[in-house]
Amino acid sequence: MTTVAALARRQFIQKTSAALAASALPAINFAQSAAPAARTFNPQPGHWRTFELTTRVVIAKPQGTTKVWLPVPSVNTDWQQPLESSFSSNGKAQLTSDGQHGARMVYAEFAEGVAQPYVELTSRFKTQNRSMALVRQNLGAVDAAELRAEMAPTQLLPTDGIVRDTALKAVAGARTDVEKVQKLYDWIVANTYREPKTRGCGEGDIKTMLETGNLGGKCADLNALFVGLCRAAGVPARDVYGLRLVPSAFGYKELSGNPAKLQGAQHCRSEVFLKGFGWVAMDPADVAKVMRQETAQWIKTADHPLVAPVNKALFGGWEGNWVAFNTAHDITLPHSAGGKLGFFMYPVAETAAGRLDSYTPALFSYRISAREV
The missing domain is CATH 2.60.40.2250 (Immunoglobulin-like)
Incomplete structure (x- = not known):
């Protein structure tokens, strides 16, 4: 015969055992269900x-x-x-x-x-850091010859054929150069990817990339494709070739350089010329690098909390832990x-x-x- 006291004691033991079992579960189970912590990446000019x-x-x-x-x-x-x-x-x-x-x-x-x-x-x-505030400025005289040169095709950056067709399709509906560049930047982030096995920084053969559909590569491939598409869409653009120097102030390891050993730290960035704003910094290739290599898991969306601040900041800016050669x-x-x-x-x-x-x-x-x- 089970007494009321015995029943109460049994229920207490069952509840206590369940609580102890729950407390013994690995903490990682709870951490896995938590949303990834947001990161900061917001380089601002002003400090040389x-x-x-x-x-x-x-x-x-x-x-x-x-x-x-x-x-x-x-x-x-x-x-x-x-x-x-x-x-x-x-x-x-x-x-x-x-x-x-x-x-x-x-x-x-x-x-x-x-x-x-x-x-x-x-x-x-x-x-120093760069950051674009979309505020028009008095640029003075603009070098027309320079802009023509940054619209011209090169051996690896043709602006006709499949390059032009891809550019015009990507910028459909854009009414201003700013809108065109934003669409092309977003197209690069959405359609290309960082390929760690690519030698060096890549070759930048954008026609072959588009013809083969192999849109993986490194900075000299992805930013070259961005520059070529911008030129084909009627926006002056250029690659800027340089070298990472020191760690990122924002803790991103893939956006850092090891100052004691910079072999392999070469990095190509890009610029576009926007009327009323001048030459503006761009680096969609580094967005792809963070997505692919910042964590062990390949991040497939630019909305991820780790990627989103980089994606936003590198449209119009970059961090000054890098030197431009030419x-x-x-x-x-x-x-x-x-x-x-x-x-x-x-x-x-x-x-x-x-x-x-x-x-x-x-x-x-x-x-x-x-x-x-």
């Missing part, structure tokens, strides 16, 4: 930072006459100010440029027989026996055996480092 960037090249296996070209920060704007560059070498070295695009560089040449040819370049410059396409290096480069943001070297692989710094070999001063 000064950096010193050093690149050292040592040619491990010279053959015949050896030549080296190192990019020098050439972009002088209201968001970057080159200061001075110095260099040393056991060959003949000089500061020069490509003669067409204003891409400055150190060129070093070594006669046959020079043991371990080396050149070291140190550049100082100031950078905006040159189809660049011919002085004294080079090789063909044109699609872009110039890596060290380049040639021996009698041909052009070395800039994407393998350990075999080249070169080291890049930076420090804030």
Whole structure:
């Protein structure tokens, strides 16, 4: 016979056991159901930072006459100010440029027989964040020739055929250049993706990307496609080639540089010219990078709390933990026996055996480092 007291005791034991079992459940079960925490990414101009960037090249296996070209920060704007560059070498070295695009560089040449040819370049410059407030400003005289150049096709950025067809379809319904650019930016974020296996920063062959439907790549692919589509839609645009320097102030590891070891930190950004606003920063490729690589899981939507602030800020802005070398396409290096480069943001070297692989710094070999001063 079960008494009232016994029944009450049994119910108490059952409830207590259930409570203890629930308290023993792993906390991760509850964390998994919680919404991801929102992140902040909101670079604002106003604070200049000064950096010193050093690149050292040592040619491990010279053959015949050896030549080296190192990019020098050439972009002088209201968001970057080159200061001075110095260099040393056991060959003949000089500061020069490509003669067409204003891409400055150190060129070093070594006669046959020079043991371990080396050149070291140190550049100082100031950078700051960029952020676009869509407020019209008095731009003064606009360089019409510059705008025409940033509308022209290049070897890797045609503006006709499938590129033009894709651009016009993407901007359908847009009434202003701002609306066109927003539609194209959103198209890149929605339709392309970061492919970590791509060598270097990619090649930027946008026609092949569209014809094959392979829209994966890295910054020199995705931002090149953005620039090509903008040009095809009638908006001046250009790639800006440079290098990440230090960690992001907002904690994004994929938007950071390790200043002690910057081999592989090259990064291409982009700009568009908007009437009444001037040259405006853009970087849809970095949105794709955060989506693919910031976490172990591939994030497939730009509305994700981790991605959304980056997606918003990189339309019109970027963080100043990066230096711009140049905006040159189809660049011919002085004294080079090789063909044109699609872009110039890596060290380049040639021996009698041909052009070395800039994407393998350990075999080249070169080291890049930076420090804030």
